[in-house]
Amino acid sequence: MKDERIGGRLGGGRIIERERITCTEHNLWTWIAHWSSELWKLKVQGAEEKYNVLKRRLAEKLLKAYSSMQLFKIVNNYLDKVLQALKVLDCTVIDVKLEFKSRAIVGVGATFARSAFEIGLAFDPLLNVPYIPGSSIKGAIRHGWRVIAADDLKRLEEVVFGPEPGHERSVATSVLFLDFYLVNTKNEYGRVLLPDVVTPHYTEDELDESKVRPNPVVYVSLADGIVFRGFIALTPFLKLEVKRVTGKDYSIQDIAKEIIKALMLVGKLGLGARTSVGYGKFEVSEVKLLVGDMA
Numbered sequence: 617m618k619d620e621r622i623g624g625r626l627g628g629g630r631i632i633e634r635e636r637i638t639c640t641e642h643n644l645w646t647w648i649a650h651w652s653s654e655l656w657k658l659k660v661q662g663a664e665e666k667y668n669v670l671k672r673r674l675a676e677k678l679l680k681a682y683s684s685m686q687l688f689k690i691v692n693n694y695l696d697k698v699l700q701a702l703k704v705l706d707c708t709v710i711d712v713k714l715e716f717k718s719r720a721i722v723g724v725g726a727t728f729a730r731s732a733f734e735i736g737l738a739f740d741p742l743l744n745v746p747y748i749p750g751s752s753i754k755g756a757i758r759h760g761w762r763v764i765a766a767d768d769l770k771r772l773e774e775v776v777f778g779p780e781p782g783h784e785r786s787v788a789t790s791v792l793f794l795d796f797y798l799v800n801t802k803n804e805y806g807r808v809l810l811p812d813v814v815t816p817h818y819t820e821d822e823l824d825e826s827k828v829r830p831n832p833v834v835y836v837s838l839a840d841g842i843v844f845r846g847f848i849a850l851t852p853f854l855k856l857e858v859k860r861v862t863g864k865d866y867s868i869q870d871i872a873k874e875i876i877k878a879l880m881l882v883g884k885l886g887l888g889a890r891t892s893v894g895y896g897k898f899e900v901s902e903v904k905l906l907v908g909d910m911a
Contacts, residue, residue, distance in 0.1 A: 645741035652731040675811035675834050691797050706908040707849040708868045715901040720838040722748050722888040735835035745798040754793035756887050760878030768862050775857045790854035796846030803841030812837040
């Protein structure tokens with residue numbers, strides 16, 4: 617059989633052939649962007665079979681993409697610099713690591729992988745690792761806060777998290793939820809990404825059980841056993857806001873501990889998409905509360 621290549625070259629290296637796929641470790645964002653264009657060419661040409669084969673093999677290749685301790689060292693160094701900046705601002709900082717116990721999908725609307733697999737994934741193109749947006753962390757903890765916070769502290773929801781998304785009034789709060797970045801893998805093969813599939817049975821215009829056509833959608837999810845690190849920073853101004861709303865002298869440490877408890881609850885409920893089928897479960901594997909001088 618003729619060894620026909622699909623695609624071409626990227627950064628001077630052979631990337632994909634019919635019988636062998638070779639993924640560069642230099643930058644996954646660039647790699648997936650390149651092959652997204654190849655996929656769309658096949659789709660526009662109506663080459664459905666080639667399109668599905670290439671899409672599946674790209675997803676399979678991504679599970680072997682990389683697990684670089686050197687890369688994790690770079691990310692941790694970056695996070696350490698962010699931490700130092702927060703200390704300069706005299707913030708009380710929750711330095712936390714999340715270890716995922718199941719697969720996860722975070723950032724389905726993100727650009728990375730969306731054009732290739734229709735379902736996106738939050739991925740930093742500069743650090744070359746997946747991340748969890750601070751907005752996702754904030755929204756999940758807000759939900760946990762409503763469940764576990766004492767009555768007095770429930771009144772602080774808007775102080776800690778700000779107005780509900782979409783509210784006409786938008787204000788900056790005294791609590792900062794920063795992005796969480798991948799810093800380690802603890803699964804058997806050091807995997808970061810895994811191929812996955814979801815099979816929608818119904819479309820918006822076809823609900824007849826006898827006429828439905830299951831349509832498997834191949835996409836990429838985060839592997840279980842991976843560890844993210846990030847910060848939640850409480851500024852010195854928070855104490856004044858808490859006093860104004862509750863009339864009580866809660867310390868910043870008190871608020872930080874409630875946030876940690878809410879985050880632990882989120883780990884049991886799940887973070888990201890498809891939590892109802894077991895995705896996004898994690899444990900808080902490490903947490904440090906670094907108290908500012910004015911807390």
